[in-house]
Amino acid sequence: MSLSKAEIAALTARWQHLQRSFEVYYGDQPRDDAMDVLYARFVKPGGLAFDIGSHVGDRIGSFRRLGARVVALEPQPDCAAAVRAIYGADANVTLLEAACGPKPGALTLHVNSANPTVTTASPEFVKAAEGAAGWEGQVWDRAIEVPVTTLDALIAAHGTPDFVKIDVEGFEADVLAGLNQPIPALSFEFTTIQRDVACKCIAMIAAIAPYRFKIALGESQRFSFDEPLLAGDMAAHILSLPHEANSGDVYAYRGT
Numbered sequence: 001m002s003l004s005k006a007e008i009a010a011l012t013a014r015w016q017h018l019q020r021s022f023e024v025y026y027g028d029q030p031r032d033d034a035m036d037v038l039y040a041r042f043v044k045p046g047g048l049a050f051d052i053g054s055h056v057g058d059r060i061g062s063f064r065r066l067g068a069r070v071v072a073l074e075p076q077p078d079c080a081a082a083v084r085a086i087y088g089a090d091a092n093v094t095l096l097e098a099a100c101g102p103k104p105g106a107l108t109l110h111v112n113s114a115n116p117t118v119t120t121a122s123p124e125f126v127k128a129a130e131g132a133a134g135w136e137g138q139v140w141d142r143a144i145e146v147p148v149t150t151l152d153a154l155i156a157a158h159g160t161p162d163f164v165k166i167d168v169e170g171f172e173a174d175v176l177a178g179l180n181q182p183i184p185a186l187s188f189e190f191t192t193i194q195r196d197v198a199c200k201c202i203a204m205i206a207a208i209a210p211y212r213f214k215i216a217l218g219e220s221q222r223f224s225f226d227e228p229l230l231a232g233d234m235a236a237h238i239l240s241l242p243h244e245a246n247s248g249d250v251y252a253y254r255g256t
Helices: 005-014 016-025 029-039 058-065 077-087 123-129 151-158 172-176 195-208 231-240
Strands: 048-052 069-073 093-096 105-111 142-149 163-166 185-191 212-217 247-253
Touching (some): 005 016, 048 151, 069 151, 077 093, 163 172, 172 185, 172 195, 195 231, 195 247, 212 231
Parallel strands (some): 048 163, 163 185
Antiparallel strands (some): 105 142, 185 247, 212 247
């Protein structure tokens, strides 16, 4: 699903603090087209995708344009409400207002009210951002308790996904700790302020099954390499990136 300027304006009127997110993640057709091309490698019509950390749901839109069913997790109440406003009428989107982690239960979410896209369940992420170039002015000003499920529990409830997207601001390894079975493909976000988390994620994925890895920097929606890398080579590449690269997504997949 894509949104018109009028629809973006209406959403912004309801959630002013999400204005930047609506403007960045919706209304850019070339970006949407590039995203669809990238995800079409993994998501097919009639397939199933998990969106872990939906924020305002732009990836849900891509998965739906590709014809897949979506199970989306978003623990931030306002973000979940925005996702519900955009996709609530779509029977092929299941929204769970919960986080994903290593075991079911509850966790503390550290909320950045001014920039909800970097709200996190990881205190280490907050510490890593303190004083880091490019992260000036970020404040995690309140905490809320949210329910937690696991990838294994989601699979048991909804079936094995063709693809899982994980974007949870430094909590990615904790999410992967709740996965104990191979799946066809997944992605996780990384930042250059927490390269250790990215390397841990790669090692965890490689321990589940033989995966190959690609990377897309920032919001480019394009792979940096034509050929996939092995786990060790991908970890070395992330360690070699300049700090200014800031963030991106690592893609892991099985098969050709």
